[in-house]
Amino acid sequence: MQAQTFPLAMTQQYIVDQCLAEAPPPWCYHTQFSYHLQAGTLALPLFFKALRQVLARHPVLRTRFSRGTGGAWRQHTDADPGPQPRFEDISGQAALQQEAWLERLLLDDRNRPFDLLDAAAPLFRSYLVKRSAHTVQLVLAAHHAIFDGWSLAVLLKEIFAFYQQLKDNPTLNLAPARYDYADFIALEAARGExxxxxxxxxxxxxxxxxxxxxxxxxxxxxxxxxxxxxxxxxxxxxxxxxxxxxxxxxxxxxxxxxxxxxxxxxxxxxxxxxxxxxxxxxxxxxxxxxxxxxxxxxxxxxxxxxxxxxxxxxxxxxxxxxxxxxxxxxxxxxxxxxxxxxxxxxxxxxxxxxxxxxxxxxxxxxxxxxxxxxxxxxxxxxxxxxxxxxxxxxxxxxxxxxxxxxxxxxxxxxxxxxxxxxxxxxxxx
The missing domain is CATH 3.30.559.30 (Nonribosomal peptide synthetase, condensation domain)
Structure with a gap:
């Protein structure tokens, strides 16, 4: 997948403007999703592979923003796979300790806002935490300017579906996804006034x-x-x-x-x-x-x-x-x-x-x-x-x-x- 550059969609620009306005609320447009998952038979290495490859195949998750000298904002998708999911194992901790540890993880993530002014900063993060032989915590965080609720559903669906396929054939690999968001930007521009x-x-x-x-x-x-x-x-x-x-x-x-x-x-x-x-x-x-x-x-x-x-x-x-x-x-x-x-x-x-x-x-x-x-x-x-x-x-x-x-x-x-x-x-x- 080649690196690409596009203008921002109108709603993206609106969200960026609000985030950079004077004194927005804490965690403004910082989305975070946390799931405690249990599987009857959990093949953790395969689930982690499914997570890595699904996230890596979508260029939109590698989006970065930059502002030119004239003030116009652009978005860039990198050719490389981008940041890898962070993996942690807390299965040796008691239940209450695990809850406290996860609460700190979520709060730490929220308190590290995505930096729209840093053209090198990613706008998506992910975590996979082993809690026991059968349970994991999956955490996905993104700036809302690159991600909506339906995107979350699509992403989760792909992760679970590919994991099912890997259980039958662990050597499978996913092909890169097309950058379909460019079509949305083009459609918006075509509609005009x-x-x-x-x-x-x-x-x-x-x-x-x-x-x-x-x-x-x-x-x-x-x-x-x-x-x-x-x-x-x-x-x-x-x-x-x-x-x-x-x-x-x-x-x-x-x-x-x-x-x-x-x-x-x-x-x-x-x-x-x-x-x-x-x-x-x-x-x-x-x-x-x-x-x-x-x-x-x-x-x-x-x-x-x-x-x-x-x-x-x-x-x-x-x-x-x-x-x-x-x-x-x-x-x-x-x-x-x-x-x-x-x-x-x-x-x-x-x-x-x-x-x-x-x-x-x-x-x-x-x-x-x-x-x-x-x-x-x-x-x-x-x-x-x-x-x-x-x-x-x-x-x-x-x-x-x-x-x-x-x-x-x-x-x-x-x-x-x-x-x-x-x-x-x-x-x-």
Whole structure:
């Protein structure tokens, strides 16, 4: 694979700008994924080989950024395989010692931010830690400017699939992957200014009312940025799915509705605008489902405040449907067209990798525990994720501790759950 150089995609540039802005939150756009894995029969050397070769075959994981003398940013993919996964063996330690050791590893990784200003610095790291004869901890860390959630699913799927193949033929080797992210950059450039999309967003934001939370002047400690997290009880999730079937509305719009309610409680405005992560994996790409990189945009969703939850849900779904055709229009263009530096203080992302089928048939792996970090620069960021294996739904509310605190975010999540219960009860579900 030859070294290549390309301009940044629009969302990449947006993220870089936010990371280099004055005083972003700690760990801003530093993504980290940690998996405690158990296998009935674990061939550790083969699993490590699968990890090394899958990571080495993807040029996007060797991306580096640089800024030219004119200020224009470029991204470069190296020809060499890049940094190797770090391997550690802590199998001789007791369980509590292992947990403490891993907590330090994760914190040390977070406290080593990816350096966008160093043109030689990699933007991806990985670790494999042996915990016993049958268990390992897999940790992947990347700057969000080169990696999105679907890329994670693709990467995990390839690692497990190649490991299965190696168990049958240990001498197999993987061929390098094509740099498909260049296709995404080319598609974005070909779309140009898109006057129809610009006109839509002007109309959509006609009733936009700005709101900014109060921000303290101090510098909170880094451990003040721990997100509020809750896992939906299985019984409540089943009732929500029944309500969705009854209303013929998707689960995603229901969670957006609850987030809108949270923001309405805070602002008291008759209109709420939030940032919505939108999928950029267009069918116009050659390989939309297997391309690695950052392939999403963020758009402002503006929704009126309605008294009844069912009507609010319908309004949110209508806004989602109306904006879907124009969700590729870059946020920077929307901000430019309105002469604004920002339109929202809160962002929402819904992740469901159910269709990715991460574990191949016959795989004997079990996900004992999963964890992660996905910190945006916004004062509030709600990530709703459906686990690809057990289908549990987690709500993770990240917050800037200069604007919010643990008590506020915890109470806000509890109110969300109460509203979801009330909505199900009101629909007879």
């Amino acid at each position: 898109a006057p129809e999309a610009a006109a839509f967003w002007r109309g959509h934001l006609a009733r936009h009312a700005a709101f900014r939370p109060a921000r303290g002047s101090g510098t909170p400690p880094r451990d003040a940025y721990r997100p509020a997290v809750c896992v939906l009880p299985a019984a409540l999730l089943a009732r929500l799915q029944a309500a969705c079937l009854k209303q013929k509305l998707p689960l995603k719009s229901l969670f957006v509705t609850m987030f809108v309610r949270m923001l309405q409680d805070e602002s008291g405005l008759g209109q709420t605008t939030l940032g919505l992560v939108s999928n950029g994996r267009s069918i116009a790409l050659k390989h939309p489902l297997t391309t690695l990189g950052l392939l999403w945009n963020m758009v402002p969703l503006c929704v009126p405040a309605l008294q009844e939850d069912g009507a609010q849900w319908q309004a949110v779904q209508a806004a989602l449907q109306d904006s879907a055709a124009f969700a590729h229009y870059p946020l920077q263009h929307i901000l430019r067209d309105r002469g604004a530096d920002q339109l929202f203080h809160a962002a929402f992302n819904y992740i469901d990798f159910g269709g990715a089928r991460i574990l191949p048939p016959g795989a004997d792996f079990t996900f004992l525990e999963t964890g992660g970090l996905d910190q945006f620069h916004f004062p509030l960021y709600l990530l709703v994720g459906m686990h690809p294996i057990d289908r549990q739904v987690s709500l993770v509310l990240n917050y800037d501790a200069r604007c919010y605190d643990e008590a506020w975010t915890g109470a806000a999540l509890r109110r969300c759950l109460e509203r979801l219960e009330q909505l199900c009860a009101g629909m007879g579900c």
